Amino acid sequence: MPKEPNHPAEARKNQQQQKSTRETLRKIAPFIAPFKWKIAGLVLLTAVLSVLAMLPPLFTRAIINEVIGLRRDSLLPGLAVMMILVPILHAAISYIQIIGIAYIGQTFVLRVRMAVYRHMLGMHIGYFQKNSTGKLTNRLMGDSSVMQQILNVASVQVVSDLVCSLFAVSATLYINWRLSLPILVVLTLFVANYRFNIVKIRRAWISVRSSEDRLASGVQDRLVANLTVKTYGAEEREQEVFNSQSVALMDHLVVGWSASSNFNINTMLLQDTGRTCIYFLGCAMVLAGAASYGDVTAFTTYAMQILWPAVRFSQLAEQLQNVRISADRLLEILDAQPEVTEKPGAVRLEGNVRGQVDFDKATFWYEPGKVILRDLDIHIQAGETVALVGPTGCGKTTILSLLMRLYDVQQGAVRIDGVDVKDIAKASMRRQFGIVLQESLLFQVSIADNIRYAKPEASFEEVVNAAKIAEIHDDIDAMPEGYDSVIGTRSVQLSVGQKQRISIA
Structure with missing residues (x-):
């Protein structure tokens, strides 16, 4: 016996999806709020465009029925002028609308991108170890661009479509209610097509975005570690990994485009079938004397102004699914909370810092149950020189990270000049450190x-003095553009040692 569908479970799933959609919209709303009056103005322009689009069929109907049918020649000049002026006015308003929407859309993306980037910079160091640079870059740049689709001509066009549809439905019912019945059937099929395909589309494109993250992360890692790849002659192996990830992405893209194509083909098929049925039904009614030629012409035009919005709404619904996927991926970043936070009124380290360091029974772990440091006691007086020596993994880097408060101890305390680092403003404390990393990273x-x-306000003389102390001044001075030479350009090729000395400076 076949298993009956679990209707309560399906209902709960639909409720969860609706709740998720509302939650996503609630979180996006603050980014849209600054544009509410501009959007209102564009909606008003769209409504005007909708009214203008409704006029030509009425003019055509009047020409056929009144001028040609009843020989009222005096109406022709006025109708001709109106049919010329209306498209000109429509084009002018459309230009203003398109420019306005483009400005709002780009500004919206800029605000989202800046907010996400600001939040990412405020995250703790562990967040970037769990999320690859390629993945975060792909979301920051790619997904924010996709979100622009929420504010484009097509989305604002929904208002125009609603106005046009209401007007067209009223007009078709007024002209001939019998011809309206096929339209209602076709619109019902549009809704069924949407409900049947949209979930498949969403699942397919979520898989595509996940594959893009994996591919971007792999490319980022391998390009950064290019020296390691070449050192071990692993180019072919890495090419195979890239190929396999690219093929996986292509497979997901095929599934995604197949789902989208099925939806779009069904949409266009319904539109064409509906238009054909209405046309031949109208012809039959003209032959039967149940409708005039002018009525059928106007009716067919209005019918298309009902079906075309249905087509555009179907296409827009697919775009909005992509927007929602991108919004959820960006909100996942914005919802992440930093593990290292700053207390209100945190102490700022100003002036001379003596440099006394104390670890008082400090206990720390990256993951619960895997303690890295337990009851660590270190007391270093100001001016002392201390070297931490030990095998790989014994906690040397971890101790430095705790001192700079890249992580927080779970038990005990870390103090600088007797003040718990949790009570010190992070930026002011970290400016007191001079660090040379194992790998020299230059911008x-x-x-x-x-x-x-580390000191943006430093004068040029201070920069030169620091370079002389690091014994890199002569090398820099020998470059064509000296200290203005941009790292990474063809004219500036630095050795590993030169990069290290610039980092020391």
């Missing part, structure tokens, strides 16, 4: 800007 800006990165 693609001028050498001078790289040297003054």
